[in-house]
Amino acid sequence: MRIAKEEEARSAARAAEPGEGGGASAASAAIELIGVGKRYGDFFALRDVSLRVAPGERTVVCGPSGSGKSTLIRCVNRLERHDEGRILVDGVELDDARATLRAVRADVGMVFQQFNLFPHLTVLENLMLGPMRVRGVTRAQARERAMGYLERVRIPEQADKRPGKLSGGQQQRVAIARSLCMEPKAMLFDEPTSALDPEMISEVLDVMIELAGTGMTMIVVTHEMGFARQVADTIVFMDAGRIVERAEPEAFFERPASERGRLFLRRILQH
């Protein structure tokens, strides 16, 4: 029964082909990394990483700890600065200029493993801050937009609560809504469910699946292979700072091309 349901969900999620978008994100951006390298002293976190994510494409990045997956997506919105190579978001090259940073960060949303909600603000205020201060939206418009996204992540009744009063799953959904309020062209997810209790993982994944269905460009670092199979257009497998394999989900899960990929899958699919 489970397999049948998965098949159904898979075809539904894939129905939104890259490039076609139903929902809120009108224009999805392409993200391109060309020969990107990043080092911390003698340690190479990223080595010669090249990747192109098409507009509306859903890419899942997986790999063992320390493989550089988090570093990769953190370089895309410049939370980390890459040392070599080039990164382009929607055709704009990333550099240190304040204008570029502001523009790229407004257009690329990020969801963190630890949620990182602002504890001293209510849920609604968390969502309204970005649009008001960065997009110049009025308070009334920001509020309307915020309530809209809260409904979309299915927790509108939590609007006036402080994040501390919410469960982990609810907090992460608020975090997703907060990023979506900026109406980004691409969304990055850094192990969004890794800090959640198991029973809350699915409520967050459901939101991400629905988002994927709207044609949003997504790069998701995750260990949730079920989600990857269901939603991803591409699986990128990394190890020791390099991209080892890049394939469609079925290909990667059924017939991994690399030895390290095979080893990785064997280990995580043991449970």
Add this chain to the structure above:
Amino acid sequence: MGGASICPARRRRARLGLVALAPLALVLGGCGEALQWYVVSPATSTGRANLLFLLGGIWYTLALSLTAIAISIVVGLLVALPGLAANPVARGFNRVYVECVRAVPILVLILWVYYGLPIVLGVAIGVFWAGVVALALSDSAFEAEIFRAGIQSIERGQIEAADSLGLGYVDRMRFVVLPQAIRRVLPPLGNQLVYMLKMSSLVSIIGMQELTRRANELVTAEYRPLEIYSVLVLEYLVLILVVSAGVRRLERRLARDAD
């Protein structure tokens, strides 16, 4: 027992307080002729006049302390922010300021500001403002360190979240970092207020008519140091206990709001 409604810790503390006061009462009571409480007794007209004179100093003590700490907090924040910058020159400014200001005793600073600064600036400075400037300057180094620690204690994730939304430095400080940092540093800030109230007594040296100065003047007039200085001790005690209680209430209210 009737005391069942008071928690045992409080009862213990109350008993300790009484025990501590007992020797004081014995000493004061047992001095016999050596004590002439008439000098500050509300029962006599002289006593009343003297008490009022002494108590009048409270306004100046409060004015000095509150003005000084308000200025010191603003200056402290402005000194703290460069201390966290990427720019080494900015950080250097912070270090030099804090180390130098901390190295000068408050009394010395008061003397220099009152007697020396007017000569440098070519303009007269009144006793009150000399006191305020010296106190504020001296305290600002401590406030700077308090703010620097408070801001550094904010989790990296908060800053990353603010950055990833596209918030600039000012917005990030204003809406994300400082509101959280200020709540965290309220206890040390309260400490600094208490410290300031005590240090304001040093401004008596340049003639400011605050609590300590008035006590000194009265002692010169009446030759009754024990009684008068005891009242002075009591004045500071009550003032600071009240202020401390107020600060604690503020802390609790902010902690409650943050939930």
